[in-house]
Amino acid sequence: MQPRHTIRYVMVGGFLGAGKTTTLGRLASHYIEQGLNVGIVTNDQATDLVDTNTLRMQGFDVGEVAGACFCCNFDELMSTIEDLGNEQKPDVILAEPVGSCTDLVATVIQPIKRLFEAEFQIAPYVVILKPSHGRKILANEQRAGFSPKAAYILKKQLEEADAILINRIDELNEEQIEELTSLVQQYQPGVPILRLSAKTGDGFDALTELLAQNGDFGRRVLDIDYDTYAEGEAELGWLNSSVRVSAEKSFPLDQLLLSIVELLRDELQTIEAETAHLKTIGLWEGFFGVANLISSENEPELSLPSNCDVRNVDVIVNARVACDPALLEERVKSVVTRACEAQDATPEFRQTQSFRPGRPVPTHRYDDVE
Ligand SMILES: Nc1nc2c(ncn2[C@@H]2O[C@H](COP(=O)(O)OP(=O)(O)OP(=O)(O)O)[C@@H](O)[C@H]2O)c(=O)[nH]1
Numbered sequence: 001m002q003p004r005h006t007i008r009y010v011m012v013g014g015f016l017g018a019g020k021t022t023t024l025g026r027l028a029s030h031y032i033e034q035g036l037n038v039g040i041v042t043n044d045q046a047t048d049l050v051d052t053n054t055l056r057m058q059g060f061d062v063g064e065v066a067g068a069c070f071c072c073n074f075d076e077l078m079s080t081i082e083d084l085g086n087e088q089k090p091d092v093i094l095a096e097p098v099g100s101c102t103d104l105v106a107t108v109i110q111p112i113k114r115l116f117e118a119e120f121q122i123a124p125y126v127v128i129l130k131p132s133h134g135r136k137i138l139a140n141e142q143r144a145g146f147s148p149k150a151a152y153i154l155k156k157q158l159e160e161a162d163a164i165l166i167n168r169i170d171e172l173n174e175e176q177i178e179e180l181t182s183l184v185q186q187y188q189p190g191v192p193i194l195r196l197s198a199k200t201g202d203g204f205d206a207l208t209e210l211l212a213q214n215g216d217f218g219r220r221v222l223d224i225d226y227d228t229y230a231e232g233e234a235e236l237g238w239l240n241s242s243v244r245v246s247a248e249k250s251f252p253l254d255q256l257l258l259s260i261v262e263l264l265r266d267e268l269q270t271i272e273a274e275t276a277h278l279k280t281i282g283l284w285e286g287f288f289g290v291a292n293l294i295s296s297e298n299e300p301e302l303s304l305p306s307n308c309d310v311r312n313v314d315v316i317v318n319a320r321v322a323c324d325p326a327l328l329e330e331r332v333k334s335v336v337t338r339a340c341e342a343q344d345a346t347p348e349f350r351q352t353q354s355f356r357p358g359r360p361v362p363t364h365r366y367d368d369v370e
């Protein structure tokens with residue numbers, strides 16, 4: 001009898017803007033180079049995901065669970081995995097949960113282990129620490145950018161990790177890396193800590209070695225207060241918007257994308273609303289560019305330049321900001337309009353969803369580890 005095909009389930013968690021999509025893109029390339037069939041699953045509370053488009057444009061096979069997080073729509077996570085890989089089943093599934101989600105061991109990993117035991121092997125569950133917000137929250141700074149309830153989510157994410165990745169080491173000096181390492185050690189003694197730059201690939205071999213380990217991972221079930229978790233999540237204004245931009249004469253796409261993020265950062269500063277992640281992608285005829293901002297203290301950046309001029313482009317904006325979603329929508333629309341005007345272009349807003357994430361109600365929750 002042939003041995004049954006099992007799928008390696010690799011989930012990478014971490015707060016909004018921590019570097020999950022960048023890490024998963026790098027992991028996907030790594031496994032594909034090894035000859036493995038890779039499927040990626042992205043996740044969001046709404047449709048029109050920058051992440052799905054970013055990863056698809058890089059040539060990866062991506063399915064998405066849009067409209068609810070993995071834990072609240074477990075069945076769709078499973079059916080999305082089922083549909084990936086077309087004729088050939090994936091060897092590896094790379095899953096990116098929503099960055100404001102936690103309790104994923106009890107609500108995603110444990111259910112996979114118990115209900116789909118024969119089909120999956122679970123890799124160590126790694127959680128990425130975002131240095132900007134992470135340092136302030138772990139050091140219990142009063143002005144961490146978010147309220148204690150939102151900070152609670154970031155801390156809970158770290159508590160359920162089999163290993164913690166300190167990302168963005170390309171931007172940190174040795175002293176800052178040591179400080180973060182010691183804050184993480186104090187918070188989660190004994191948990192392996194890796195240092196990584198998802199951007200440059202520095203430290204990546206240690207991550208792939210860790211993920212290749214076999215063992216009984218995903219056992220750190222949280223003791224968590226769902227009221228605090230829900231209230232922390234609901235402090236965020238969430239917006240996904242898709243816009244068709246057209247102009248008579250071609251204009252540099254990267255300038256448009258970067259100016260959307262820059263203008264939005266300035267607008268949000270005036271209302272003192274902390275950014276968890278602003279991201280925008282422009283897509284046209286096989287070209288794409290991405291711009292981001294991950295906190296009020298970081299600089300807006302063109303993370304994936306398109307280096308192209310366009311006359312028409314589909315732009316998607318995803319914003320997660322600690323403010324009223326109606327206000328966020330108003331500011332995004334005015335900023336996109338201004339950024340387009342600067343390029344003599346006109347925006348046509350096709351679809352916009354803005355809301356506060358609802359209370360998480362997991363499909364399954366196993367709080368006893370077998
Ligand atoms: N300098 C630097 N930038 C990074 C690194 N990793 C990610 N980034 C940048 O950080 C931003 C956010 O990265 P993402 O990978 O989109 O983060 P994410 O965790 O998937 O974000 P959400 O899906 O919104 O929660 C992007 O601009 C990335 O280019 C890194 O190691 N170094």
Ligand SMILES: [Mg+2]
Pocket residue numbers: 020021022051096
């Ligand atoms: Mg992402």
